[in-house]
Amino acid sequence: QSTGSSGINAEYGQGESIAVMILGLISDPVLANGAVSLIMSLSITVGSGFIRNFQSLHPVFELLSYGSMHRYASSVLAANEFSNLTLTCKEDEYCTYKEGGDYLNTTFPGAAEEKGENFAILTGYGAIVVVLCHIVYSLIRVPRLR
Numbered sequence: 001q002s003t004g005s006s007g008i009n010a011e012y013g014q015g016e017s018i019a020v021m022i023l024g025l026i027s028d029p030v031l032a033n034g035a036v037s038l039i040m041s042l043s044i045t046v047g048s049g050f051i052r053n054f055q056s057l058h059p060v061f062e063l064l065s066y067g068s069m070h071r072y073a074s075s076v077l078a079a080n081e082f083s084n085l086t087l088t089c090k091e092d093e094y095c096t097y098k099e100g101g102d103y104l105n106t107t108f109p110g111a112a113e114e115k116g117e118n119f120a121i122l123t124g125y126g127a128i129v130v131v132l133c134h135i136v137y138s139l140i141r142v143p144r145l146r
Contacts (some may be wrong), residue, residue, distance in 0.1 A: 015040050016131040024136040049075040053107045069125045072118040078104060079111035079118075 023032040046061050047068025065071045083102030097103045104111050
């Protein structure tokens with residue numbers, strides 16, 4: 001399994017954990033699912049860097065993207081897939097990028113060098129979400145299911 005796939009799997013697991021945490025807060029599965037869908041959609045749209053690169057975002061959205069787990073997951077995925085990649089183009093066609101590193105430098109600057117750090121940040125997100133779930137369920141004192 002590649003590092004990029006692990007980043008996507010971590011992202012999926014964190015989304016599920018956020019859903020469990022919100023479900024503990026509001027106790028309505030439909031409302032919790034809708035809230036998580038909105039949160040994750042906003043995080044993907046603003047924070048992933050695939051729709052708009054980080055340099056072209058409004059400064060407020062750029063700051064918000066640092067709190068998005070999708071920023072780090074997409075950076076790990078792009079660095080894993082595009083590092084040391086040679087792109088081939090037909091001779092009669094214009095080629096925007098000759099190598100994957102050119103794309104990385106334009107869209108995700110520093111992604112290849114920060115791949116380990118970004119993966120560690122994703123792991124930290126996972127730990128924080130698990131701790132927050134525990135706190136939420138401890139504060140509202142949900143009885144344990146047996």
